[in-house]
Amino acid sequence: MSRPVLIATAAAAVVVLVAPYLTGTYYQQLLAQAFLYAIVAVSLDFVWGYAGVPDLGHALWFGIGALSVGHATTVLSDVGLVTEVHGSFGRYALGTLTGVVAATVLAAIVARLCLSSRRSNDFYIVVVTLALATAAVTVYDQTPALGGGENGLFGFNLQNVTPLGWYYITAALLAVTVAVALVVVRSDFGLLMRAVRDNAPRARYLGYNDVNVKIGVFTAGAAVTALAGAVFAMMTGVANDGQFSFTLATSMLVWVAVGGRATIVGPMVGAIVMSLAGAKLNEHFPAQWTIIEGALLIAVVVFVPGGLIGPLVRLAGRLLARRYPPRGRAIAAAPARPAGEPGGGRPVIRIRDLVFGYGSLRVLDGVTLDVVAGELLCVVGPNGAGKSTLTSVITNRRLRSRGEVEYLLPGHRLGDRPAAHEIARAGVGRKFQIPSVFASLTVAEALLLADRRGAPPSLWRRSTTVEVAPAVVDIVRIAGLDGRAGTLSSDLSHGLRQGLEVAMAVAARPRVIILDEPTAGLTAHERHDIGRVLEHLRDIGIAVVLIEHDLDFVIRVSDRVVVLHGGRVIEDGLPETVRGSEVVRSAYLGTAVR
Numbered sequence: 171m172s173r174p175v176l177i178a179t180a181a182a183a184v185v186v187l188v189a190p191y192l193t194g195t196y197y198q199q200l201l202a203q204a205f206l207y208a209i210v211a212v213s214l215d216f217v218w219g220y221a222g223v224p225d226l227g228h229a230l231w232f233g234i235g236a237l238s239v240g241h242a243t244t245v246l247s248d249v250g251l252v253t254e255v256h257g258s259f260g261r262y263a264l265g266t267l268t269g270v271v272a273a274t275v276l277a278a279i280v281a282r283l284c285l286s287s288r289r290s291n292d293f294y295i296v297v298v299t300l301a302l303a304t305a306a307v308t309v310y311d312q313t314p315a316l317g318g319g320e321n322g323l324f325g326f327n328l329q330n331v332t333p334l335g336w337y338y339i340t341a342a343l344l345a346v347t348v349a350v351a352l353v354v355v356r357s358d359f360g361l362l363m364r365a366v367r368d369n370a371p372r373a374r375y376l377g378y379n380d381v382n383v384k385i386g387v388f389t390a391g392a393a394v395t396a397l398a399g400a401v402f403a404m405m406t407g408v409a410n411d412g413q414f415s416f417t418l419a420t421s422m423l424v425w426v427a428v429g430g431r432a433t434i435v436g437p438m439v440g441a442i443v444m445s446l447a448g449a450k451l452n453e454h455f456p457a458q459w460t461i462i463e464g465a466l467l468i469a470v471v472v473f474v475p476g477g478l479i480g481p482l483v484r485l486a487g488r489l490l491a492r493r494y495p496p497r498g499r500a501i502a503a504a505p506a507r508p509a510g511e512p513g514g515g516r517p518v519i520r521i522r523d524l525v526f527g528y529g530s531l532r533v534l535d536g537v538t539l540d541v542v543a544g545e546l547l548c549v550v551g552p553n554g555a556g557k558s559t560l561t562s563v564i565t566n567r568r569l570r571s572r573g574e575v576e577y578l579l580p581g582h583r584l585g586d587r588p589a590a591h592e593i594a595r596a597g598v599g600r601k602f603q604i605p606s607v608f609a610s611l612t613v614a615e616a617l618l619l620a621d622r623r624g625a626p627p628s629l630w631r632r633s634t635t636v637e638v639a640p641a642v643v644d645i646v647r648i649a650g651l652d653g654r655a656g657t658l659s660s661d662l663s664h665g666l667r668q669g670l671e672v673a674m675a676v677a678a679r680p681r682v683i684i685l686d687e688p689t690a691g692l693t694a695h696e697r698h699d700i701g702r703v704l705e706h707l708r709d710i711g712i713a714v715v716l717i718e719h720d721l722d723f724v725i726r727v728s729d730r731v732v733v734l735h736g737g738r739v740i741e742d743g744l745p746e747t748v749r750g751s752e753v754v755r756s757a758y759l760g761t762a763v764r
């Protein structure tokens with residue numbers, strides 16, 4: 171922590187400690203509530219801001235926590251009226267535990283159902299979480315025996331804790347939440363969260379199970395929010411449908427959006443300021459405040475998508491970084507380590523009669539092919555021949571296809587239909603045709619993630635150096651990325667992103683690497699250099715599969731050439747043979763070949 175940050179944190183701590191003595195009980199209660207809302211905002215920032223899962227029903231978890239405490243500490247009549255309140259601490263603890271467990275289990279089920287669907291996208295998740303929250307309010311209101319009906323449960327607040335006591339308890343809970351959140355988002359796991367948010371398929375093809383990352387973060391967010399709801403109920407002695415409501419869920423989104431997504435501090439400040447303002451204005455203008463909140467959300471999303479406080483936090487960070495350079499992540503060359511098995515000639519992927527189509531369009535039509543260790547295989551063919559599709563079907567066996575793809579990778583037994591991240595973990599690397607990188611990660615961070623190839627990252631440790639193979643250092647140099655370890659991928663040109671993606675694929679220590687047009691956008695000199703790197707990868711035993719259009723380059727670097735046309739292999743042989751083939755010439759000239 172730099173000195174100014176330390177001073178600012180100490181100053182904030184002094185203000186928080188002294189503030190209740192300068193205000194009355196009323197403001198202590200308001201601030202205690204605001205601190206709990208700030209915990210909720212930080213948890214939503216985790217889920218939405220960092221993992222990119224838009225949870226429109228986040229209030230549901232808060233309501234479950236509150237209701238559970240209310241239910242555990244009261245006795246209800248048939249119509250849901252509270253007839254007795256239990257004051258024992260055990261019941262509050264039981265209610266809290268039950269609420270947190272119930273929210274965690276429900277969130278895990280919802281996330282699994284929403285996120286593991288192949289059709290899952292942001293819109294899908296928004297609709298499901300919104301529908302769930304709306305249904306929860308209806309169920310609550312229709313079941314008085316559960317939560318007291320429209321009146322809710324009341325009068326069960328934990329005795330013997332003064333407003334000042336709650337003020338300090340909630341402040342301490344918020345401090346712990348923010349501290350833990352900051353450690354996690356700066357850790358290696360935080361890197362993975364941002365990677366999954368920016369570009370889930372890219373993370374998947376580096377060996378990470380992006381769905382599980384999202385489910386884990388979503389579930390953790392629900393658990394923290396349920397805990398905040400439980401404490402809220404203990405403090406206020408109230409549990410009602412407002413705590414489940416879409417109105418509260420919208421307020422939560424406003425706190426995060428206005429504060430600034432993916433900053434932790436922004437949503438925390440946003441929640442404290444907005445909930446205090448809301449409490450004051452709600453007293454005099456209840457109807458108007460809801461409209462103001464809605465308008466603010468729209469205005470922020472349209473005009474300042476980074477939020478109001480987030481950019482200030484980032485600016486302060488940048489100014490501080492000039493004076494106190496942070497510990498960035500650096501790239502270092504690791505001692506050479508053989509990634510593949512030397513001694514080429516052994517098939518590592520065996521493809522037999524592979525058939526794949528998009529709807530009625532048959533794109534691969536009985537492809538049979540061996541990918542061999544220590545061989546540089548080029549796949550060529552006219553536009554639309556099915557080259558990129560072949561890559562997709564080899565690297566993701568969850569895509570519906572017929573035929574066989576067998577992976578003969580030592581040390582890895584893949585099931586019948588392995589998922590993309592499992593195939594990547596086994597050592598099949600991929601570069602997409604259009605450069606696919608992580609916008610908010612620096613060059614060094616992207617290589618760090620690639621180097622781990624799906625291994626679970628630490629939740630608290632922040633790696634500062636990424637050690638990559640000499641071939642990666644070569645690619646970094648050839649692509650012009652040296653000296654740019656700290657540059658954000660979003661700030662790189664098209665050509666540099668291309669180079670970064672190739673470097674990422676190689677950094678993952680593949681046994682098979684499939685590169686879809688890695689030289690597109692490179693100069694002749696750079697192509698020559700990339701060609702040398704590919705030959706080096708082949709020489710250390712990696713099976714290199716190159717999809718290329720530049721036939722001169724193909725003839726120069728490849729050991730074997732496969733020609734695809736209309737989804738079929740029409741030629742498979744030595745480069746010179748393929749170049750002289752009549753059938754290949756007619757395929758490229760557009761003559762039908764059947």
Ligand SMILES: Nc1ncnc2c1ncn2[C@@H]1O[C@H](COP(=O)(O)OP(=O)(O)OP(=O)(O)O)[C@@H](O)[C@H]1O
Pocket residue numbers: 528531533551552553554555556557558559560603
């Ligand atoms: N997601 C998709 N949905 C429907 N059709 C698709 C999809 N992706 C590709 N296609 C079609 O499948 C066929 C093969 O496409 P593919 O991208 O695999 O060819 P390619 O050989 O890689 O071509 P290029 O050299 O132009 O990249 C094309 O007709 C294409 O229009």
